[in-house]
Amino acid sequence: MKRMIFLLAAGLAVAGPVSSPTLAREPATADYSVGPQYDTTHVYVPEADFDRFVASFIATFGGTASKQGEFQVTPTKSLTKSQLALTPVGTVSVFGFKTPIPYPFGDERTGYLVTDIDRAVASAIRYGAVRRIATFPDPIGRDSVIQWPGGINMQIYWHTTKPNYAPLASVPENRIYLTPDVADKFIRSWTGFAHGRIVSDNRAAAGAEVGQPDKTIRRVAIRSGYGNMTVFVTDGQLPWPFGRDMTGYAVTDLGATLAKATAAGVETLVAPRATGTRQSAIVRFPGGYIAEIHADTAK
Structure with missing residues (x-):
């Protein structure tokens, strides 16, 4: 889902893994992160409030909005208004669905860009996450939704061509x-x-x-x-x-x-x-x- 939104904008010590005999014998995995300027909070609002939300967010924190559009951003049939609000203190991906929201979308807190979607998903599973949906393609990359212990849902995504965003003034x-x-x-x-x-x-x-x-x-x-x-x-x-x-x-x-x-x-x-x-x-x-x-x- 996150990937489609970027179309609109186009533009240490390692803690131990979850305790288990199997994981303890496996080598450490790579770090697949890209940077916090490519990560967003996913915000779902009623379609009628979409424009008011985007305007209020930018008025509060500064920054700009990407071009707004209507797209199918899920692997199953749906339609949503989509837009990025990019501010110096963090970016939000805004969704105002015009159709019912397909499962499991709407529960994910964040979208994180990774360098390799397949290896990142495999690493997340090794460290105790479960997939809520199999990795699926979109026009400029691939996505997956995962859940961590405690019910913490996140989307991770990969771009065919990595976007280039300036660092944030402050990281949310x-x-x-x-x-x-x-x-x-x-x-x-x-x-x-x-x-x-x-x-x-x-x-x-x-x-x-x-x-x-x-x-x-x-x-x-x-x-x-x-x-x-x-x-x-x-x-x-x-x-x-x-x-x-x-x-x-x-x-x-x-x-x-x-x-x-x-x-x-x-x-x-x-x-x-x-x-x-x-x-x-x-x-x-x-x-x-x-x-x-x-x-x-x-x-």
């Missing part, structure tokens, strides 16, 4: 919410596949970060060629809208960004508050997309 974070039952399994799987590096693992982070002021949580920050990821390990008893924020965007001035967002019709769901070394807010864009926005306050 994929915000993952899991319970202790599966968190370590997911972290081992993802860091093994992504050649990820755990840059912090705070097992006594303030629960206020996720709307639980009377509790502590575990917060794990991971960096890889696929960008940034933050895993929140909680009891799952989260007040709305926490847990619905798939992506966090880093900006230099949170107040100024929120002012732009408000002027563009974006609703602030959680007012700015101090969370560790950042000021953070949660917003909802037209069409229902919920995101976290933050600015670093560390001296």
